Amino acid sequence: MSDNQEQKLSDNERLKRESNFLRGTIAQDLQDDLTGGFTADNFQLIRFHGMYQQDDRDIRAERAKQKLEPLHNVMLRCRLPGGIITPKQWLAIDEFAEQHTLYGSIRLTTRQTFQFHGVLKPNIKPMHQMLNSIGLDSIATAGDVNRNVLCTSNPVESEVHQQAYEWAVKISEHLLPKTRAYAEIWMDEEKLETTDVEPILGSTYLPRKFKTTVVIPPQNDVDVHANDLNFVAIAEGGKLVGFNVLVGGGLAMTHGDKTTYPRKADDFGFIPLDKTLAVAEAVVSTQRDWGNRSNRKNAKTKYTLERVGVDTFKAEVEKRAEVTFAPSRAYEFTGRGDRFGWVEGVDGKHHLTLFIENGRILDYPGKPLKTGCAEIAKIHQGDFRLTANQNLIVAGVAAEHKAKIEEIAIQHGLIQSDVTAQRQNSMACVSLPTCPLAMAEAERYLPDAVTELEQIMAKHGMADEHIIFRVTGCPNGCGRAMLAEVGLVGKGPGKYNLHLGGDRNGTRIPRMYRENIGEQEIMQELDELIGQWAKLRLADEGFGDFLIRNDVIKPVVNSAKDFYD
Template sequence: MSTDNKNFIVEGKLADNERLKTESNFLRGTIAEDLKDDLTGAFVGDNFQLIRFHGMYQQDDRDIRAERAKQKLEPLQNVMLRARLPGGIITTDQWLAIDKFAEEKSIYGSIRLTTRQTFQFHGVLKPNVKPMHQMLNSVGMDSIATAGDVNRNVLCTSNPVESEVHQEAYEWAKKISEHLLPKTRAYAEIWLDEKKAESTEEPILGSTYLPRKFKTTVVIPPHNDIDVHANDLNFVAIAENGKLIGFNVLVGGGLAMTHGDTATFPRKADDFGFISLEHTLAVAAAVVSTQRDWGNRVNRKNAKTKYTLERVGVENFKAEVEKRSGAVFADSKPYEFTSRGDRIGWVEGIDGKHHLTLFIENGRILDFPGKTLKTGCAEIARIHPGDMRMTANQNLIIAGVPTELKDKIESIAREHGLIADDVSPQRMDSMACVALPTCPLAMAEAERYLPNAVTEIEGLLAKHNLANESIIYRVTGCPNGCGRAMLAEVGLVGKGPGKYNFHLGGDRQGLRIPRMYKENISEQQIMQELDVLIGRWAKERNTDEAFGDFLIRAEVVKPVVDSAKDFHDESQVPA
């Protein structure tokens, strides 16, 4: 730890997670012993938290929890696994392997595409947990560090069209992911039966890892499809003459907060400046290690990088990163974000190959009645010579399709409901986290609520002659931010069954945080409010003015300018 700037270290009794990590023997704990205990489907004690560093969360089906309790059974304990897949690219062989496992070994049978540009298995029972990791390893994948107090899956703009720049950016996403991974061999020892390492060192993450989770992205303007302001560290690709020359570095974004705690808030990332490519890994390590040393290990609610920047000052943090990396930030290069959604349908790349982006509502790939999405994706994977790419908006790209297979792949996609010509712009611009019944943190519905909610909004838009318009609409079941509602024009944050905090005023580019307009209101009240506001938008908008921009101009809410100072300021919502 740096001996300078001791005032930047929070003193006090450490959070219990710090004890847990200290005593874990570099994330091993007693997970291996727990696997042998067939008296419970759970991982117990510290292992409940430690398995997160291995990419898993322990969950149960909350829909049947009460019924099982009546039967004197423990909850149906299982794990959710999130794979590590930098940039979201997966081969067709890998896809077929995960399709088979989901079908045969998970309770729900689905593949879930997530807002972290990877996939999740839900409902894996304890006897299948180790075989799951061994299956992933057999096809060149893992789930190392996709959860826990580490750098998680590195996102990269899903843009196969400009293939040369995208390929360079994707390679950097992979390098950053590998560079920041834990060096402990705990994952390989426990799940792959490798021989135990004699010693472990963690030169970047440290022996007690990070104070809190850490998220990194590589983004290629003008597409902000990974939502830079939701992440601790972002590398904004700067290209000249079709070649990547370096990155603007943005630090300190994050969306999570805690209900009722005004010391927590969503925050946009700060632009530190431009670096050339050769400094990329050193700067990534320096940002992570500075947060490692200065982050709050006393109060986990204030442990994320965004709070460290607020506490120590952006310039102090930036200077420390320069000192540790040996790089000096230059002035940022100009760039602009003009969109962040996925381009659904076919596009042709500069290399003459074709790319089909499939809209997957809520990212849930499963065979539904009359809509056999999972079977269709597998059929495409069996004949497709290119790769498949998961997006941070929960959609799937069939990338690199040769001209001679284009019609065949489209035919399969249509046959299985993967292409539907009647999907509205509103449905494509809506997103939700998983929430109930599997997420233990969920306070309200999100994924299961979204489809009907979107149908209602479609009706409101049609009522006010705006059927071809859309609103960036997102629902998250709790304030942890997985659905990225705090970068939406309309963002709902779960407060209780059927109740949400109702936020308004984000923008279409993902550059403005919405403000809470109404607290703890029902689904019906939300639609009533939207009916009025959409009606006003229809009558009072400027030419092509987006909904969120209209709400700010019309002073329905005032913009969030400095989250630490004004996000919770109730006076910013006019009476």
């Protein structure tokens, strides 16, 4: 590679190339007790091991006054394809969160896994070893790799769900980094000479993060259009027969940079089951070779498709996978929310979906959620399923155990009769005080914002209705606000861009309606528009569809071309 070409690469490409297959000097950094953080390239490299270095921004200024460095700690995101976890595993992570994190909480995420927040450096290695002891890890849950693979949390169609979940696990395992850096650093395993080969991801890994899902219609609970690669399950006679493949979705953008935008995924067509891993590998390797390694803001798969053309990218995938996509099989998304309360599956097992606001499992005054989950885990004989909407399913409950589990859930505030449909359909990313990218509040703002929204809905006789409402503290998309009917994207302290016009099923991107406005202005705008919706809506017409039909805002048809029009 020439010097001229070298200069065009982003510094992250140098970092990965010089990392010795993701080892860097992380092991040495762990021994440095002069700082609570990681230095130089290791700050970025730990992401490939599932961690982000953070600090508590609420106390950063005060610590600076005291001439102390920020309270460095890490957030760890577990690898949990399909979001399934056993009660034994749950109790282990509960104990670790209680004893070894700054906040004591378990955070369920929009990526269908859990996060530990506030892990100090002395506890990092024990954390990884604890996860390993219960059969879990955090490999490739961050960084320029394929991340945690999502799968529809469908507790009803049990056989199809089990098959889809098994494919989610296979895809996750197939696309994992092959380097043994994780085992060497965190499990103290010896380095083997034969481990430094990455046949799928390549020696410098992917140009940018990569997200994959397996979704079972009619539920779009994983928000397929937020992801690089999606396998839409097609079933016949109660059996999984193949997948429609959707490629190139993504929601992140950068304020003020119109070369960045949210984008829906394109439908490539149908494949039989035996081609699943080959197609997954082909999409990843094509993005590996064709993705933009100079400008990370334009490095995601969605921009590669826009640059080279969908047909060209699809043809390359067919060539590499030795497959020809058949026409897509018919399917329809009719919703994307979780089914709260008890649901009986086709196998006679019962499943209880618990609403967890913001996904934050912690003991609150009068509402000891964390203790309640642990008490259920002590007696539960099925499994837990974490949903991509930040909720928790107690799955596989025998009829004779329903009453006891429900009793525990009610006693600990895990079941509350006054939770509205609006609150159940609202979501936020973590944002402040721990996320270093946060520009505005999200998780801490959401409960009060929903209360105001509930009051507006009730005022207009819509108390039993709901709007898909999401808040994200910056434009990076973690809260999936760019697939909401009402999406708030943080712009600065107390300020958001207000986006409107998405739909309930997650198949349309909302357009910016007002820029950089405060919380009071947002609610005033919504009050007026919800009033119109209440008076003029068609039967069962969602808020976003109403706004489009009445020309309140133009639909985003092609996000690459008209999102900013």
